[in-house]
Amino acid sequence: MSDWPEGFRAGFVCVVGRPNTGKSTLTNALVGQKVAITSDRPETTRRVVRAVVNRESGQLILVDTPGLHRPRTLLGERLNDMVRDSLSDVDAIVMCLPADEATGPGDRFLLGLVSxxxxxxxxxxxxxxxxDLVDRAALARRLQDVSELADFAEVVPVSAAKGDQVELLASLLIERMxxxxxxxxxxAVTDESEETLITELVREAALRDLRDELPHSLAVTIDEIVGDRIHVSLHVERDSQKGIVIGRGGAQLKRIRVRARKAIERLLDKKxxxxxxxxxxxxWQRDPKKMGRLGF
Ligand SMILES: Nc1nc2c(ncn2[C@@H]2O[C@H](COP(=O)(O)OP(=O)(O)OP(=O)(O)O)[C@@H](O)[C@H]2O)c(=O)[nH]1
Incomplete structure (x- = not known):
């Protein structure tokens, strides 16, 4: 006997959009609590589960897409491969287009890539x-513009800040799963799962530039969380890899830190x-005891 209703739907959703278009706020509003993530980790490093939206009729697994955060700085095929890998098995994309700004080249670029x-x-x-930032007439005009931009499955105005239409968006998405x-x-989820997600985000931030050099040799553990300060270790297998991760004058490690911190702040909704x-x-990969300590 199953403990979910008949006709239950579940699938993967990726929320995309230019910076500052309200992705995090919308994600948090959909989830309905500040952080809701799970301890299960996806079987690959391609997908990072950011949140799980649970409703009576279904479940939306919101995932992050490596490559989409800064598509313009990655080149051609590599970008396409990364994005294709991470988007190939999502069931829906939510493209955030703010009501108070006109469509710009960044939106078109992203939309082209995603489509x-x-x-x-x-x-x-x-x-x-x-x-909530525009009046009804302006909203109507913006909805018209967006509808003409592409053949969207739905065009839904939402205010995550006010909670308007967030439930409607959730149910429209569930119907499409x-x-x-x-x-x-x-x-609900445990604190432990939050930690798992943090390590995943750090690992992803590191592998974004170093995937070729360190395919599977990188493990990430949390040493300590004191207030808002998170201490994390990156474990590599060889001295030469340590040098690669740190980079010249520490430049690579700094990039990883900045990137990971931003992702963690999005996740936790705080600095x-x-x-x-x-x-x-x-x-570490050949030693079961070490692997255990590293969370494998
Ligand atoms: N008035 C209003 N402000 C909003 C709403 N949603 C988001 N914002 C604000 O818009 C700004 C950007 O929101 P975020 O959710 O951080 O946007 P984001 O797309 O995740 O941004 P990046 O992390 O830079 O990609 C913040 O100042 C939010 O408070 C909304 O529904 N109404």
Missing amino acids: KLVSKKASIVAAVTKS PESPPLYPRD VSLDLHVKVTKD
Whole structure:
């Protein structure tokens, strides 16, 4: 006997948009609590689960897409490969387009990329965010513009700040998910899972530049969280890899720290400081005891 209703739907959703278009605020509003993440980690490093939206009728797994945060700084094929990898199995994309700004080149670029790379079965839904910032007439005009921009599956005005239409968006998305049992536990989440997600974000930040040099040799652990200060270790297998992660004059490690901190702040919805230490843990992959300590 199953403990979910008949016709339950569940799937993966990626919220995209230019910086500052309201992605994090919308994510938090959909989830309905500050952080809701799960301890299960996806089987690959391609996808980072940011949050799970649980409703009676279904479940939306909100995922992050490596590559989409700064598509313009990555070149051609590499960008396409990264984005294609991470978008190939999402069921819907939510594209955030703020109500109080006109469509710009950044939106068109992102939309072009997503439309080209997302699987054919996925729906692209436009969320016209921050609807509380404009009056009705301006909102109507903006909705018209957005509808003409692309063949969106839905165009939904939302105000995450006021909570307007957030539930409507959630149910429209759930309707577009495949019928499936819940993919993650339907109940609340533990502190431990927050830590898992933090390590995942740090690992992703590091691998974004170093994927070729360190395919599987990188493990990340949290040493300590004191208030808003997070101490994290990056474990590599060899001295030479340590040098790669740190980079010339520490430049690479600094990039990783800035990137990871931003992602963690988005996740936790607060400012944090992040300390990264690179350690050589020799041959950790071949030593079950070491692997256990590193959370594998
Ligand atoms: N008035 C209003 N402001 C909003 C709403 N949603 C987001 N904002 C504000 O818009 C700004 C950007 O929101 P975020 O949710 O951080 O946007 P983001 O797209 O995640 O930004 P990046 O992390 O830079 O990509 C913040 O100052 C929010 O408070 C909304 O519904 N109404």
